Amino acid sequence: MQVTQPPFGAKKIMLLGGTGFVGRALAGALSQAGFSVTIPSRHVHRHRDLALNPGIRLIDRAPAASDMASVRAPLSWAELMSDHSVLINLVGILNEPKHNGVGFEQAHVTFTQTALAAASAAGITRYLHMSALGADAVNGRSFYLRSKGRAEDWAHEFGEQNGIGVTSFRPSVIFGPHDAFLNRFVQLAALMPGVFPLACADALFAPVFVGDVAAQLLSAIESSELNGRRIELCGPTDYRLRELVAYAAKTAGHPRLILGLPDWASRVQARLLEFAPGKPFTRDNYASLQTPSVCSVGCPRQPTRLETIAPQYLHKRTRV
Numbered sequence: 408m409q410v411t412q413p414p415f416g417a418k419k420i421m422l423l424g425g426t427g428f429v430g431r432a433l434a435g436a437l438s439q440a441g442f443s444v445t446i447p448s449r450h451v452h453r454h455r456d457l458a459l460n461p462g463i464r465l466i467d468r469a470p471a472a473s474d475m476a477s478v479r480a481p482l483s484w485a486e487l488m489s490d491h492s493v494l495i496n497l498v499g500i501l502n503e504p505k506h507n508g509v510g511f512e513q514a515h516v517t518f519t520q521t522a523l524a525a526a527s528a529a530g531i532t533r534y535l536h537m538s539a540l541g542a543d544a545v546n547g548r549s550f551y552l553r554s555k556g557r558a559e560d561w562a563h564e565f566g567e568q569n570g571i572g573v574t575s576f577r578p579s580v581i582f583g584p585h586d587a588f589l590n591r592f593v594q595l596a597a598l599m600p601g602v603f604p605l606a607c608a609d610a611l612f613a614p615v616f617v618g619d620v621a622a623q624l625l626s627a628i629e630s631s632e633l634n635g636r637r638i639e640l641c642g643p644t645d646y647r648l649r650e651l652v653a654y655a656a657k658t659a660g661h662p663r664l665i666l667g668l669p670d671w672a673s674r675v676q677a678r679l680l681e682f683a684p685g686k687p688f689t690r691d692n693y694a695s696l697q698t699p700s701v702c703s704v705g706c707p708r709q710p711t712r713l714e715t716i717a718p719q720y721l722h723k724r725t726r727v
C-alpha cells in the first residue's frame with residue numbers, strides 16, 4: 408500500500424484531495440514547511456511526482472466518496488489517520504454524473520461526515536475544510552453550492568460537539584498553473600474563430616492565487632484562534648467573467664471578441680455542453696454562476712494579482 412518512504416517532521420497531516428490543483432500547491436507548501444503529509448489517492452500511479460517532495464507519503468487507498476461512505480470505512484480510515492494530528496479536506500467536484508444532486512451530496516457532505524467521524528475516532532483535533540464562496544445549505548442556487556454549504560455547516564457543528572478545531576475556507580475561483588478555469592477558456596478560445604460566445608458573461612469573480620490559498624491553509628494549521636472561523640478568500644480585484652476570458656485569451660495569443668449570450672442562450676448552452684465530453688458547462692454550473700463569487704465588503708484580500716502570475720503560464724498557450 409505504501410509507495411514512498413515514511414515521512415519525517417513534526418506534525419503529521421492527513422491531506423484528502425491532495426492530488427488536485429489546490430492539493431498539489433498545498434502539499435508543496437506543507438513539505439517546505441517541514442510537515443509530514445499523508446496523501447491517499449485513487450490514482451497513485453498518476454501522482455508519483457508528489458512523493459518527490461520531502462515528507463510526503465502517497466498511499467494507494469481510494470478516498471472515493473462511495474468508499475468513505477461504506478459501513479466498513481470509518482474504522483479503517485480511523486486506523487489510517489491514527490497517528491495524525493491534523494486533517495485537511497480538499498475533496499470537491501464541479502460536476503456530478505447525473506443532474507440530481509446525489510453526486511455532490513456524496514462527494515461533499517457524505518465524504519466530509521465520514522472523514523471527520525474517522526478523524527474524531529483517531530483523536531485528530533484540528534480540521535481544515537475547503538468550501539467555496541456562495542456555499543449556502545439553504546439559499547445556494549445550485550446543487551454544488553447547497554452541498555458545499557451543508558458540508559461546511561456540518562463540519563463546524565461536528566467540530567464544536569467533538570472538540571475538533573474547525574476552520575473552513577471559502578475561496579472565489581482559484582487561478583495558477585494548471586488551473587481548470589483560465590486554462591479551460593484559453594483552450595476554448597483557441598477553437599473559436601474571432602468571436603467567443605460566452606454564457607453568464609457578467610458573472611462576478613475575485614480570482615485568488617493558488618499560492619495565496621495554500622499559504623492561508625498552512626498558516627491556519629497552528630492558529631487555534633481561527634477555530635470556528637469561516638474564511639473568505641478573494642484576490643485583490645473583482646472581474647466580470649467576460650473580462651477574465653478576454654484577458655486570458657489575449658494573453659495566450661488568441662485575442663477574441665467576447666459575445667455575451669443572453670440568459671436564455673446561456674441556459675441552452677449549459678443544457679447542450681452538459682453532454683459534451685468532460686462536461687465543460689452544465690446546468691448546475693449555470694446555477695452557481697447566478698451568485699456573485701466575490702467576498703463580503705471589508706473582507707481582507709489576498710495579495711497576488713492575476714496579471715502578475717497568469718502571463719507566466721498562459722503565454723502562447725493553446726492546449727491544457
Ligand SMILES: NC(=O)c1ccc[n+]([C@@H]2O[C@H](COP(=O)([O-])OP(=O)(O)OC[C@H]3O[C@@H](n4cnc5c(N)ncnc54)[C@H](OP(=O)(O)O)[C@@H]3O)[C@@H](O)[C@H]2O)c1
Nearest residue numbers: 424425426427428429449470471472497498499539580581
Ligand atoms: N479550483 C477552484 O477554482 C475552486 C474554487 C472554490 C472552491 N474550490 C474547492 O477547492 C477544493 C479543491 O479544488 P481543486 O481545484 O483542487 O479540485 P481538483 O483539482 O478537481 O481536485 C479535487 C481533488 O478531490 C479528489 N476527489 C474528487 N472527487 C473525489 C471523490 N469522489 N472521492 C475522493 N476524492 C475525490 C481528487 O482526487 P482524484 O485525483 O483521485 O480525482 C482531487 O484530489 C474543492 O473542494 C473545490 O470545491 C476550488
